[in-house]
Amino acid sequence: MEAVTENLGLFGRGYLLSLQLCLWGLAGSLLLGTLVAACRVSPVPPLRAFGTAWVGVVRNCPLTVVLFAFAFGLPEVGVNGSYWWLGIAALVVYTSAFVCEALRSGINAVPAGQAEAARAIGLTFTQSLRSVVLPQAFRSSVPPVGSVLIAMIKNSAVVGAFGVGRDLFSVGNSLTSAQGYAALPVLTGVAVGYLLLTLPAGGALAAVERKVAIAR
Amino acid sequence: MPARTRRRTTGAALAVALTAALGLAACGDDGSDEAVVAPADNPSFAAGTTMARLAEAGSVKVGTKFDQPGFGLQGLDDKPAGFDVEIAKLVAAELGIEADSIEWVETPSAVREESIERGTVDLVVATYTINDKRKERISFAGPYYVAGQQLMVRSEDTAITGPDALKANPAAKVCSVTGSTPAETIKTYLASPSQLVLFDVYDKCADALRTKQVDVVTTDNVILLGFVDESKGAFKLAGEQFTEEPYGIGVKKGDTQFCEFVNGVLAKAGSSGAYEKAWTSTAGEVEGAQTPTLPTAAPCA
Amino acid sequence: MSSGTGTTRTTDGTPDGTPDGTVDGIVAPRRRTGRTAAAGAPRATVLYDAPGPRARRRTLVGSIAATVVILGLLALVVRRLADAGQLSAERWGPLLDPSTEEFGQVWRLLGLGLRSTLTAAALAIVGSVVLGTLIGVARMMLPGRTRWPLVGVIELLRGLPVVIAIYFTSRVLPDVGVDVSGLPGPDGLWYLVIALVAYNMVVIAEIVRSGVASLPRGQREAALSVGLTPGQTMRIVLLPQAFRVMLPALISQLVVILKDTSLAAVLGIYPELLNRANRIAQNLDNPIPMFITVGVIFIAINAALSQVAVVVERRVSRSTAHR
Numbered sequence: 001m002e003a004v005t006e007n008l009g010l011f012g013r014g015y016l017l018s019l020q021l022c023l024w025g026l027a028g029s030l031l032l033g034t035l036v037a038a039c040r041v042s043p044v045p046p047l048r049a050f051g052t053a054w055v056g057v058v059r060n061c062p063l064t065v066v067l068f069a070f071a072f073g074l075p076e077v078g079v080n081g082s083y084w085w086l087g088i089a090a091l092v093v094y095t096s097a098f099v100c101e102a103l104r105s106g107i108n109a110v111p112a113g114q115a116e117a118a119r120a121i122g123l124t125f126t127q128s129l130r131s132v133v134l135p136q137a138f139r140s141s142v143p144p145v146g147s148v149l150i151a152m153i154k155n156s157a158v159v160g161a162f163g164v165g166r167d168l169f170s171v172g173n174s175l176t177s178a179q180g181y182a183a184l185p186v187l188t189g190v191a192v193g194y195l196l197l198t199l200p201a202g203g204a205l206a207a208v209e210r211k212v213a214i215a216r
Numbered sequence: 217m218p219a220r221t222r223r224r225t226t227g228a229a230l231a232v233a234l235t236a237a238l239g240l241a242a243c244g245d246d247g248s249d250e251a252v253v254a255p256a257d258n259p260s261f262a263a264g265t266t267m268a269r270l271a272e273a274g275s276v277k278v279g280t281k282f283d284q285p286g287f288g289l290q291g292l293d294d295k296p297a298g299f300d301v302e303i304a305k306l307v308a309a310e311l312g313i314e315a316d317s318i319e320w321v322e323t324p325s326a327v328r329e330e331s332i333e334r335g336t337v338d339l340v341v342a343t344y345t346i347n348d349k350r351k352e353r354i355s356f357a358g359p360y361y362v363a364g365q366q367l368m369v370r371s372e373d374t375a376i377t378g379p380d381a382l383k384a385n386p387a388a389k390v391c392s393v394t395g396s397t398p399a400e401t402i403k404t405y406l407a408s409p410s411q412l413v414l415f416d417v418y419d420k421c422a423d424a425l426r427t428k429q430v431d432v433v434t435t436d437n438v439i440l441l442g443f444v445d446e447s448k449g450a451f452k453l454a455g456e457q458f459t460e461e462p463y464g465i466g467v468k469k470g471d472t473q474f475c476e477f478v479n480g481v482l483a484k485a486g487s488s489g490a491y492e493k494a495w496t497s498t499a500g501e502v503e504g505a506q507t508p509t510l511p512t513a514a515p516c517a
Numbered sequence: 518m519s520s521g522t523g524t525t526r527t528t529d530g531t532p533d534g535t536p537d538g539t540v541d542g543i544v545a546p547r548r549r550t551g552r553t554a555a556a557g558a559p560r561a562t563v564l565y566d567a568p569g570p571r572a573r574r575r576t577l578v579g580s581i582a583a584t585v586v587i588l589g590l591l592a593l594v595v596r597r598l599a600d601a602g603q604l605s606a607e608r609w610g611p612l613l614d615p616s617t618e619e620f621g622q623v624w625r626l627l628g629l630g631l632r633s634t635l636t637a638a639a640l641a642i643v644g645s646v647v648l649g650t651l652i653g654v655a656r657m658m659l660p661g662r663t664r665w666p667l668v669g670v671i672e673l674l675r676g677l678p679v680v681i682a683i684y685f686t687s688r689v690l691p692d693v694g695v696d697v698s699g700l701p702g703p704d705g706l707w708y709l710v711i712a713l714v715a716y717n718m719v720v721i722a723e724i725v726r727s728g729v730a731s732l733p734r735g736q737r738e739a740a741l742s743v744g745l746t747p748g749q750t751m752r753i754v755l756l757p758q759a760f761r762v763m764l765p766a767l768i769s770q771l772v773v774i775l776k777d778t779s780l781a782a783v784l785g786i787y788p789e790l791l792n793r794a795n796r797i798a799q800n801l802d803n804p805i806p807m808f809i810t811v812g813v814i815f816i817a818i819n820a821a822l823s824q825v826a827v828v829v830e831r832r833v834s835r836s837t838a839h840r
Contacts, residue, residue, distance in 0.1 A: 041564055043565055043568060043572070043576050043579075044576055044579040044580050044583055045576075045580055046580050046583040046584045046587060047579070047580075047583045050583070050587055056816070056820060057812075057816055059819075060772070060776075060815060060816040060818075060819035060820050060823070061776075061812050061815055061816055062776040062777070062779040062780075062791070062815055063776070064779045064780065064782060064783060064791055065779065065791070065808055065811055065812045065815065068804075068808045069808065069812070072420065072423060072424075072427075072804060072805070072808075073805055073808070075423075075424065075427035075428070075429045076423075076427055076598070076601050076603060076805060077594065077597035077598055077600075077601055077603075078597060078600075078601070080427065080428055080429060083413060083429070107563060107564065108563070110563050111563070112563045114563065115563045115564070115566075119566060125565060125566075129564065133563055133564060154676075154677070154678035154679065155678070156678075157678035157680045157681055158678070158680050158780065158783060161394075161416070161680075161783040162415075163391075163413045163414065163415060163424070163429075165409075165410070165412060165413060165414050166409060166410065169678075169680065169681065170394075170414065172681075172684065173394055173395060173684075174394070174395065174399075174400075174414075176326060176395075176688060177325055177326040177394060177395025182692065183685075183688035183689050183692055184689045184692055184693065187681065187684060187685050187688065187689060190681055190684075191677055191681055191685070194676065194677060194678055194681060195673065195676045195677065198675075198676035198677075199672070199676050202672075202676070282796065283785070283795075283796065283799060285799065289799060289800070290796050291800060292619055292622035292623065292626065292797065292800055292801075293622065294626070322785075324785050326688070327688075330691055330692070334691060336698070336704075416783070416785060416795075417795070417799065419798070419799050419802075419804070420804075423804065
């Protein structure tokens with residue numbers, strides 16, 4: 001167990017770095033996912049096609065391949081950046097496809113009659129969207145979007161293998177591979193670190209869900 | 217194979233076999249076209265030794281790297297090729313085992329001790345630096361080569377002149393391979409840990425150096441030479457080598473007889489020229505690589 | 518990557534899992550409104566009504582602008598790649614040109630890699646379904662507090678990144694003396710499969726649980742009242758029906774598993790598709806073409822699987838609608 005106690009500082013910094021990675025990923029993927037979802041449900045056919053293609057490509061590709069495209073593909077075409085940001089960008093792009101689908105499911109869950117009724121009583125397009133459709137869509141999107149974001153926390157471990165370094169995963173890798181610590185205690189430490197990210201996130205999600213739950 | 221086998225060597229589909237054959241033809245040695253040295257004819261070993269067991273079985277399981285150009289890189293024909301692979305073939309030959317009967321097992325850095333302990337492999341030849349921590353778990357024959365860590369930079373770079381320049385250039389990113397000895401060693405030369413970028417193979421480091429994602433690649437000089445050679449002037453080595461990495465052959469802890477046997481094989485290969493040929497046909501193909509002389513073997517313990 | 522596979526609220530399937538258009542199983546029927554728009558124009562959805570002439574003009578302008586921007590971006594990417602020499606015949610020849618000497622070898626290796634990937638995915642899905650069903654049933658049938666430890670294990674396994682699980686199995690199992698060398702195939706295969714099963718079985722357990730929960734209550738009541746034991750009820754009446762309902766979700770989980778096999782490449786423990794591609798790229802110095810190829814292969818397989826899931830979903834919902 002001294003593998004963990006001796007390196008508590010490393011683990012702590014790894015945890016904080018992974019947490020930061022997740023927070024950036026969270027903000028980015030919500031933003032991008034919303035944009036892609038807007039494309040997918042927009043009345044403009046090329047945008048819809050773009051949204052569909054985005055989801056179809058990104059969602060069916062392993063994260064490892066997406067990460068590769070960002071960490072090695074982009075610099076190859078002259079887009080340079082630190083591996084930290086390239087990794088976050090890859091995580092955001094990958095997660096955005098799932099966020100998009102979760103949001104779309106929320107929109108689809110709103111019965112068409114709601115919008116028809118809104119229009120029938122004379123609400124304009126923006127009014128009906130703002131006060132009738134989107135609030136309902138948002139509420140039913142919360143559970144699936146939450147699951148997607150928790151999955152993203154777990155996926156952030158893979159980013160560590162693409163030049164980011166010093167996050168929880170990399171700490172485990174370096175301690176076991178190069179410094180010869182026994183695998184069991186080190187990896188248990190890493191696992192606990194990730195559980196300290198995912199379990200509270202799950203709790204927070206459950207709380208949000210209770211708050212926005214609607215009876216149908 | 218030069219650090220990057222790549223088209224040149226792998227194009228010659230027979231890879232090692234062919235290279236070795238050419239090397240032999242040039243030197244007019246014996247007629248085998250498989251290994252540098254033909255397998256010994258029915259060698260005899262004391263009963264109960266590892267040698268007797270392997271010779272009896274007619275095959276040997278060798279752990280090596282599959283992703284290390286010049287030392288052990290799996291080619292398009294599925295077989296690993298490189299200096300480590302040739303060294304293992306020399307050992308096998310002395311056991312009377314054909315190169316074809318060697319079972320190659322991929323042993324990345326992290327699993328080498330474990331593979332030996334569990335008997336998944338009979339010996340490990342995998343750019344395996346001899347150190348005390350590892351000696352607690354296994355025994356080393358050799359060393360058969362002494363590498364030294366060095367830096368590689370882009371040719372136009374004049375700021376990085378050696379490892380000591382890294383602290384003065386805290387913005388410079390240094391690339392190495394996860395879990396490798398060079399990656400650990402370089403840490404003491406860095407201004408901050410965030411300077412270090414780690415990938416699974418050196419190829420990615422070289423790509424990252426070319427695309428300016430990183431500014432320095434560090435590992436053992438002979439691997440770097442391969443990249444310099446291939447870069448057509450884009451990369452250069454910076455500064456002198458600053459470590460000594462004696463590569464050993466890992467065997468089960470306490471198997472002194474086998475260890476001494478391997479040392480014997482190395483000594484014989486050193487005097488017969490087989491060692492030199494193994495080098496020149498693989499890692500030594502790179503321009504600028506100096507043919508090493510066989511280091512003196514450490515006593516087996 | 519294990520994405521989005523549901524948290525505890527189970528009745529709504531998994532967002533990544535379910536194929537296009539059917540996300541979540543809570544899809545409201547999308548009705549066409551009465552005023553049918555001109556052919557090709559977007560029909561009314563919950564978000565907007567069928568467009569009138571002015572809206573159609575605006576849409577047209579938007580379409581043209583969007584097309585220009587999207588094609589422009591694509592052209593930019595292609596040009597940049599070409600400028601960087603990434604589209605050269607030297608880099609793509611071994612993949613596309615059968616007359617190059619590497620072509621056969623490269624595709625043989627990719628074929629081997631694909632076979633390894635599919636083998637691992639198949640073993641993992643079978644293992645996950647078997648164990649997942651057992652766990653799901655146990656969770657439903659164990660009385661009160663006795664299911665708590667089980668729930669704890671489920672939550673732990675679900676909170677763990679799959680790549681860590683693979684790391685764990687490949688490094689810790691041999692340390693603690695679990696020997697997989699007796700099983701057919703390389704050790705790495707089993708480390709990968711065990712890790713994938715450990716994660717996916719708990720996901721599938723939840724799918725099973727929600728599948729059973731979605732059945733009409735009368736099924737269970739009727740079975741019990743004709744004298745079947747709870748175990749028989751589960752085995753003979755509930756599970757077979759639940760599996761029909763679950764089939765699309767299971768296929769979607771297969772997509773997740775298939776993608777997750779490539780995590781083995783991060784640790785280099787098993788020669789699956791991505792690992793093979795890495796090695797080929799090392800030999801031929803063409804990483805970008807190799808990774809594009811691997812991406813296309815994965816997308817093709819997974820898109821096909823998703824289509825299968827859509828078809829199955831439709832069949833299932835049609836046949837269950839008449840029940």
